[in-house]
Amino acid sequence: MQDMELDENIFKDGRDAYEEMEKQEKYKALREAIAQLNAEQQELIELSRFQGLKYEEISEITGNSVGAIKVKFHRTMNKLREHYFELV
Amino acid sequence: MDCIKINNLLIDYIDNNLNIALSKRVKEHIDSCESCKADFNQMVILLKDMDSINDKFPSPEMKEKFMAMLEEEKRNQKVVEMDSREKGFVSLISSGWGQVGIGAAVLIIGFLMGFVFRPGSGSNSVQMLENEINLMKQIMMLSKFEGSSASERIQAVSFIQEQSEPDNELVEALIHTLDNDKNMNVRMAAASALSKYYSNPLAKEALVNALNKQKDPLMQITLINLFVELHDKTAVDGMRRIIIDQNSHDVVKSQAQKGIRALI
Numbered sequence: 001m002q003d004m005e006l007d008e009n010i011f012k013d014g015r016d017a018y019e020e021m022e023k024q025e026k027y028k029a030l031r032e033a034i035a036q037l038n039a040e041q042q043e044l045i046e047l048s049r050f051q052g053l054k055y056e057e058i059s060e061i062t063g064n065s066v067g068a069i070k071v072k073f074h075r076t077m078n079k080l081r082e083h084y085f086e087l088v
Numbered sequence: 089m090d091c092i093k094i095n096n097l098l099i100d101y102i103d104n105n106l107n108i109a110l111s112k113r114v115k116e117h118i119d120s121c122e123s124c125k126a127d128f129n130q131m132v133i134l135l136k137d138m139d140s141i142n143d144k145f146p147s148p149e150m151k152e153k154f155m156a157m158l159e160e161e162k163r164n165q166k167v168v169e170m171d172s173r174e175k176g177f178v179s180l181i182s183s184g185w186g187q188v189g190i191g192a193a194v195l196i197i198g199f200l201m202g203f204v205f206r207p208g209s210g211s212n213s214v215q216m217l218e219n220e221i222n223l224m225k226q227i228m229m230l231s232k233f234e235g236s237s238a239s240e241r242i243q244a245v246s247f248i249q250e251q252s253e254p255d256n257e258l259v260e261a262l263i264h265t266l267d268n269d270k271n272m273n274v275r276m277a278a279a280s281a282l283s284k285y286y287s288n289p290l291a292k293e294a295l296v297n298a299l300n301k302q303k304d305p306l307m308q309i310t311l312i313n314l315f316v317e318l319h320d321k322t323a324v325d326g327m328r329r330i331i332i333d334q335n336s337h338d339v340v341k342s343q344a345q346k347g348i349r350a351l352i
Contacts, residue, residue: 024239028237030141035271049135050138061337061339074095077134084134
């Protein structure tokens, strides 16, 4: 009886580990896609999506106009989308 | 509305930032336009994945599982046989830390076994197990720094952070990362990790130097806040220099002023 329990646990751990590994692979792909952007684009992604800053705040930090930032941001996200779905 | 305009609205649409009228127009367009629908679907996935990647590393589930396994190993300690511990290490390595192949895992196990089973080492077994795990972590961390992705490097930094006294080699790895890593997230993680080892003169010096070297506003702000928390007056000079520097951003300058006031 105990042996069977042990086997089940190992199997479940294996499945969880596989899922975890898949997740990590996906994040690795996303990080790589981001890394393919140029520095300005990466900063834009970081400030807007990861730090949650608004366009006005980003404008203050980078010195670019809000309008310019919006344009660059959408262009960047489209590029990122292309890279990401090439990799995944 | 043409596809280009719709494309520019997609993200705000997904984030629910559009007013009702605009939302409706976007939805109608997506429903009827195959190519925009495809873009929309991709964008949804991208944004979702970016949100989840934004959570701390390692993922909470992974850390929980590791802790549970550690407890399990401790409980099995009374049966201190080679077999059970080998199995413990192999499952520790293969679940969640993926990068090390089984071949390498066996090598690591062999190395650790050789290190630990020294004749006459009278330390208690739980302590020994913890030392082995720490050693293993350190070995994996060093190898992860050569890994390509930023997330792996951040993981390495956060594992190092859990050591109470990392050896100088690891501190130097952190310093190198702080000064040279291309990814700002990784540099910030390294700064935060180094601040924990402030008593180490190498770490302290590296952080103070970083205040001058890092030009990224976010990095500067992070560092200023760290110094205020650490009550380190030697950073005041660096903060003054930031205020004088014309290229410093206004937000950073005001943060530096607050920092100086807090420290003096």
